[in-house]
Amino acid sequence: MKLDLRLDTSGDFYAQKFQPTKREDTLILNMGPQHPSTHGVLRILLEIDGEYIVRAEPVLGYIHRMHEKMAEVMSYPQYLPNPARTDYLHALAWGWAHVGAVERLMGLEVPERAEYIRVITCELNRINSHLLWWGAYLLDLGAFTPIMYSFDDREIIMDILQRVTGSRLTYCYYRFGGVSGDIDDRFVAETREQCARMKERFKMYKDLVTDNYILRQRVEEIGEISVDTCRRYGATGPVLRGSGQAYDVRRAEPYSVYDRFDFNIPAYDTCDAMGRYMVRMDEMQESIKIIEQALDSLPQGDFIHPKAPKRAKPPAGDVYFAVEGARGKIGMHLVSDGGKSAYRLKLRAPGFSNLSLFAEVSSGTLISDAVSILGSLDLVIPEIDR
Amino acid sequence: MSDTAEKSGKAPDTEETSKPEKSPTPLYTGYDLDYFVAPQDLMEAVRKLDQANFFLEDISCLHVQEGFQLVYHFDRFDQPGRVGLRVMLDRQEPEIISIHHIYPGADWHERECFDFFGIRFRGHPNLLPLLLDPDYPGPPPLLKKESALKGLQELYPDRVHTPVEVNSEEFSREIANCSNTKNRNTL
Numbered sequence: 001m002k003l004d005l006r007l008d009t010s011g012d013f014y015a016q017k018f019q020p021t022k023r024e025d026t027l028i029l030n031m032g033p034q035h036p037s038t039h040g041v042l043r044i045l046l047e048i049d050g051e052y053i054v055r056a057e058p059v060l061g062y063i064h065r066m067h068e069k070m071a072e073v074m075s076y077p078q079y080l081p082n083p084a085r086t087d088y089l090h091a092l093a094w095g096w097a098h099v100g101a102v103e104r105l106m107g108l109e110v111p112e113r114a115e116y117i118r119v120i121t122c123e124l125n126r127i128n129s130h131l132l133w134w135g136a137y138l139l140d141l142g143a144f145t146p147i148m149y150s151f152d153d154r155e156i157i158m159d160i161l162q163r164v165t166g167s168r169l170t171y172c173y174y175r176f177g178g179v180s181g182d183i184d185d186r187f188v189a190e191t192r193e194q195c196a197r198m199k200e201r202f203k204m205y206k207d208l209v210t211d212n213y214i215l216r217q218r219v220e221e222i223g224e225i226s227v228d229t230c231r232r233y234g235a236t237g238p239v240l241r242g243s244g245q246a247y248d249v250r251r252a253e254p255y256s257v258y259d260r261f262d263f264n265i266p267a268y269d270t271c272d273a274m275g276r277y278m279v280r281m282d283e284m285q286e287s288i289k290i291i292e293q294a295l296d297s298l299p300q301g302d303f304i305h306p307k308a309p310k311r312a313k314p315p316a317g318d319v320y321f322a323v324e325g326a327r328g329k330i331g332m333h334l335v336s337d338g339g340k341s342a343y344r345l346k347l348r349a350p351g352f353s354n355l356s357l358f359a360e361v362s363s364g365t366l367i368s369d370a371v372s373i374l375g376s377l378d379l380v381i382p383e384i385d386r
Numbered sequence: 387m388s389d390t391a392e393k394s395g396k397a398p399d400t401e402e403t404s405k406p407e408k409s410p411t412p413l414y415t416g417y418d419l420d421y422f423v424a425p426q427d428l429m430e431a432v433r434k435l436d437q438a439n440f441f442l443e444d445i446s447c448l449h450v451q452e453g454f455q456l457v458y459h460f461d462r463f464d465q466p467g468r469v470g471l472r473v474m475l476d477r478q479e480p481e482i483i484s485i486h487h488i489y490p491g492a493d494w495h496e497r498e499c500f501d502f503f504g505i506r507f508r509g510h511p512n513l514l515p516l517l518l519d520p521d522y523p524g525p526p527p528l529l530k531k532e533s534a535l536k537g538l539q540e541l542y543p544d545r546v547h548t549p550v551e552v553n554s555e556e557f558s559r560e561i562a563n564c565s566n567t568k569n570r571n572t573l
Contacts, residue, residue: 013520017512060494061517068502069527107413231441231463233491245463252466253566316541320416320459320468322443333446333457337536344528346446348459353444356494385517 014059018045026054031367033062039136040381044358044374046367053370056362058355064385071345076102076312079341081172086347087383089129091171092122093325094383099174100255101321101332101345105314106176113301114178115257120191120294121161121173123287127198128157129326130280137277137375138209141218146209153201160190176312178304188295195288202285210281219273223361223373226271233360234353237328238283239377242276244269249324261293273376280378313340327351327378349383418467418566421557424549425473425482428458431552432485435460435469438561442485443468445495447503449530451537453477454503458485467564474547475505484510502528 015028032043041062047055067086071079083098084091096118103110110118131154135147158168164183165173173179209215230240240247246267250258266282268275318335328350335344354377362370423431443459458471475482484507486493496507497516504526507513515522538547550557 014514017514061515061519064517066527072528072530104414104416227463231439232489234442234444234489235491240463247463247466252463253461253468316543318415318541320470322416329443329461331443331459333444333459335448335541337541343536343541344446344448346444346457348444352494353491356491360490 014043014057015045018047018057021047021054023049023054025049031370033059039379042355042379042381042384044370046370048367051366051368053362053365053367056359056370058358061385063382065382067386068345068347071342073341075340076176076314076342077310079345080175081170083347084170084172085382086349086386087325087327087330087351087380088170089132089380090125090326091169092118092125092173093323093330095172095174096122097321097323097325097330097332099176100323101319101334102176102312102314104321105317105319105334105336106309106312108177108308109305110178110256111302111305112257112299113182114303114305116294116298117179117183117303118174119256119258119261120183120291120298121165121171121179123291123294124157124161124191125171126326127284127287128154128161130284131157133280133326133378134205137378138215140371140375141215143209143212143215146205149201149205153198156190156194156197160187160194163187175304175308177308178302180304182303188298191291192295195292198284198288202281205281210277216274218372219277219376220270222273222369223365223376224271225357225361229357229360233357235328235357236353237325237350237378238276238279239328239354241265241267241279242273242376243271244275249322249329253322255321255323257294258290260297261290263289273372276376276378311340313338322348325350327380327383328354347386349386351377351379351381351384355379355384416468417470419560419564420470420472421550422472422474422547423552425475427549427552428471428473429483429485429488431471431550431557432458432488434552434558435471435561436488438462438558438564439464440469440561442489442491442495445492445499447499447505447528448541449503449528449535450541451535454480454505455538456482456499456505462564465565467566469561469564480505481508482506483508486510502526504529 026047026049029046029048030043031046033041043059045057045059046053067082070082083094087094131150135150138146162168164181164187165171225243227243227245230243244267246265248265251265263286266279268278314336316336316338320331320333322329322331330350331348333346334342337343362373440460440462443461446457448455454475456473460469484496494516496510499505500513501515501518
């Protein structure tokens with residue numbers, strides 16, 4: 001008996017458009033939008049041959065909120081909390097991209113102390129983001145315990161940031177011309193203590209997890225992405241650095257005071273999921289190095305420019321401002337007509353470009369490896385859908 | 387390390403400090419090269435950028451009185467420097483060739499412009515709504531009302547909108563030498 005499994009695959013709009021190939025022995029499967037490994041509401045249409053993926057196509061937009069429209073109807077200060085709601089794991093970097101774009105267009109000066117505070121808080125946030133990725137990725141791969149350890153560390157960093165920013169996840173701390181509040185001695189002491197603690201923890205993480213044979217079997221030689229693939233798709237961040245290209249906006253297009261610190265850009269040319277894993281593990285240690293240097297040389301002064309405008313009103317024109325987020329290059333293209341809200345604000349989400357190469361990379365792999373690849377891309381769906 | 391630290395000091399910007407609210411044009415816009423390109427020359431320009439090892443950052447779109455302005459942003463890994471390509475599209479029937487053959491990553495960016503502005507990309511393999519619901523009833527959400535539209539002259543008062551000659555050697559040389567080194571640490 002010949003069974004045509006495609007009979008029942010008419011599905012919704014996207015499933016219908018996702019035409020099966022000529023083969024009769026394949027099956028169309030929806031992975032998501034509620035699949036644990038997609039960390040949110042990402043849906044992937046798969047055409048599978050047994051356990052192997054023939055074709056994959058991500059379907060986006062399940063939590064699209066039109067942040068770009070909001071930028072056009074809200075005034076600049078009203079929009080300040082918005083960028084943090086796109087990538088909630090590295091909220092400060094998104095906030096920075098927004099205030100940075102406005103500052104660049106207005107030619108607004110940021111006091112040195114404020115730049116240092118931004119670097120310290122943004123790097124703390126980056127560590128937090130990587131820690132959550134680390135725990136969640138291992139959870140995807142079947143290791144339950146590490147997320148408990150990573151949340152233990154995250155909790156301390158969130159407490160530190162909560163005291164100065166007022167929130168624990170979706171920070172709105174940066175203002176045009178500085179930050180909303182100064183850091184104090186307690187912040188400095190707690191941050192130093194946490195940096196020292198993290199260094200010990202990283203040793204344990206290496207022994208317990210990174211060197212683990214089972215983990216290595218799941219990530220080594222899985223999801224190999226060449227530098228040229230990254231270039232054609234515009235992938236940045238740890239995905240690109242895991243392919244051996246040491247490109248980091250903090251070094252390539254230095255903003256703020258990043259050029260004063262001594263840190264490495266980790267890159268691994270294994271091109272596989274392990275490479276991306278190692279990049280993030282090393283990057284957390286580099287962030288600690290940056291934080292410690294910034295604390296050592298923290299200048300005195302204003303935390304916000306005394307003449308910083310309450311209601312920003314940049315002149316007509318456009319600028320592009322990019323920062324390095326935990327997932328890659330966050331870019332903002334701001335066009336102003338001289339009014340009190342943006343004429344147009346385009347958000348470049350790194351996860352958007354990173355995910356777009358998934359269709360190419362996943363074809364021919366096992367479904368379980370696709371889960372490993374997806375996790376190694378470190379997706380945050382609200383950022384992709386915006 | 388130490389001498390770069392000295393250079394990056396904000397001392398030269400003292401004029402800005404005194405009057406932060408009134409600065410005519412930014413010292414650095416984030417673009418190291420910024421071109422206007424005729425729609426029929428876009429493919430050639432993108433091909434040259436591809437040969438010069440650029441990657442596509444994103445495709446931004448702007449609704450103005452004259453029509454739609456697509457802004458393609460490119461950057462480079464080994465020798466960083468941002469190139470902007472600006473293409474003006476017709477107001478009634480905005481259409482442009484898809485560049486996904488050269489940059490497959492453009493696929494989603496183009497679908498996003500189709501979603502938000504209704505721009506059609508010729509030769510796009512899969513021009514379906516990406517972020518919006520396929521049943522979304524209204525007009526594209528980022529289209530502006532007639533009264534809110536601004537002209538290019540109002541948005542970019544100091545700029546000349548003449549298309550660049552993409553086949554010229556000068557264009558190839560400029561993109562090959564594109565670098566953000568001289569613009570680093572300017573706000």
